[in-house]
Amino acid sequence: MGTPRIVAEHGADQMHRRKSASWLATTLNPMSNDVKIPSELLPRDGRFGAGPSRVRDEQIQAIVDAQPQVMGTSHRQAPVKDLVGDVRRMLAELYSLPEGYEVILGNGGSTSFWDAAAFSLVETRAQHCEFGEFGSKFTEVTRTAPHLQDPDVITASAGDIATPVARKGIDVYAWPHNETSTGAMAPVARPEGADAGALTVVDGTSAAGGLALDPTQVDVYYFAPQKSFGADGGLWFALMSPAAIARIEKIAASGRYIPATLNLATAVDNSRKNQTYNTPALAPLVMMRNQLEWMLANGGMEFTTARTRESSSRLYAWADRTAQVEAFVTNPSARSHVVVTVDLTPSVEVNSLISILRAHGVVDIDPYRKLGRNQIRVGTFPSVDPDDVTALTRCLDWLLEKQLL
Numbered sequence: 001m002g003t004p005r006i007v008a009e010h011g012a013d014q015m016h017r018r019k020s021a022s023w024l025a026t027t028l029n030p031m032s033n034d035v036k037i038p039s040e041l042l043p044r045d046g047r048f049g050a051g052p053s054r055v056r057d058e059q060i061q062a063i064v065d066a067q068p069q070v071m072g073t074s075h076r077q078a079p080v081k082d083l084v085g086d087v088r089r090m091l092a093e094l095y096s097l098p099e100g101y102e103v104i105l106g107n108g109g110s111t112s113f114w115d116a117a118a119f120s121l122v123e124t125r126a127q128h129c130e131f132g133e134f135g136s137k138f139t140e141v142t143r144t145a146p147h148l149q150d151p152d153v154i155t156a157s158a159g160d161i162a163t164p165v166a167r168k169g170i171d172v173y174a175w176p177h178n179e180t181s182t183g184a185m186a187p188v189a190r191p192e193g194a195d196a197g198a199l200t201v202v203d204g205t206s207a208a209g210g211l212a213l214d215p216t217q218v219d220v221y222y223f224a225p226q227k228s229f230g231a232d233g234g235l236w237f238a239l240m241s242p243a244a245i246a247r248i249e250k251i252a253a254s255g256r257y258i259p260a261t262l263n264l265a266t267a268v269d270n271s272r273k274n275q276t277y278n279t280p281a282l283a284p285l286v287m288m289r290n291q292l293e294w295m296l297a298n299g300g301m302e303f304t305t306a307r308t309r310e311s312s313s314r315l316y317a318w319a320d321r322t323a324q325v326e327a328f329v330t331n332p333s334a335r336s337h338v339v340v341t342v343d344l345t346p347s348v349e350v351n352s353l354i355s356i357l358r359a360h361g362v363v364d365i366d367p368y369r370k371l372g373r374n375q376i377r378v379g380t381f382p383s384v385d386p387d388d389v390t391a392l393t394r395c396l397d398w399l400l401e402k403q404l405l
């Protein structure tokens, strides 16, 4: 008896929610249902999310083309192992990896990588630079890990950046290359004067593929596929130096308790065989391979970084010339090329603006929820056409000019 009742209630609840959502939209903004942005102003593709982000049509076609040779087949056999091998080889090529660096991968996305890093990379004490949500999440992981000392934390307020400072006893320096929650990007350079053997472990989740990197400055550069690579989430990738791999092996041999799925020594062993410890999702690997082919065919990182610089600069220029808008990140060199945040003057109802655009298929420009600002946040990853960014600014101009908010 219980089950059908729950189903019925669930159904009613869904309907109620749908009704109340439209009620809310009309109450907050009586015009939103009537506002019609001229279709010639709209971007060709309206996906501007900071992750998951725009997927190119060719990536979806690549999944169709991988049927039936790859999709639905064993990850322990050649077709899937070749796919993993292609992705690893092309990532090494994209980053011109120095001798001895390896591309390692595993399941669970960047958030799982933080746990894995706390078990397999940090020996005693990490230093974290915190200037937004993602940096602080990794800090929380090493702070609560019972086998590690409390981390050293360098903070900057949202919209600014913090950079590492060499200190005795720190064996991992960690910071995000691009803080996705605020749209601030930080330099990637080894801190001068660090203890011999200290590792730099950089979160490249939203930066990888879209921001330039000198791989000699990092021991571990980890990321997930759902930002610049336009694939589905769920995996992590890490570019690792020989020193990082030596650290992983040393800790694995030390007798520390490490859960199997978070043991990076296991990930290294499996990656070298173009496998993962447990079953990976295959579609994101196919999407990732297609994206890497596209990036490399067009000129690699020079192509992708020029494109993200172009897209983002169009938004910053728009913010500069528009009275109601201001770039959130004040330091120009910290203004991200891949995630652009702009504040709107309080008289502009950003929630209505976002919902009007959503009704026109222009989606996911919401600010990071915990930042709580009257702001839009726009993903300008390599898959985004700079002309679509220009179209977005035209739509925003049209809405601001019409004072329909």
Ligand SMILES: *Cc1c(COP(=O)(O)O)cnc(C)c1O
Pocket: 051, 108, 109, 110, 111, 112, 134, 176, 178, 179, 180, 203, 204, 205, 206, 224, 233, 234
């Ligand atoms: C998106 C993001 C993450 C989280 O990635 P998941 O794959 O969802 O775990 C971590 N760090 C940064 C900088 C991100 O942008």
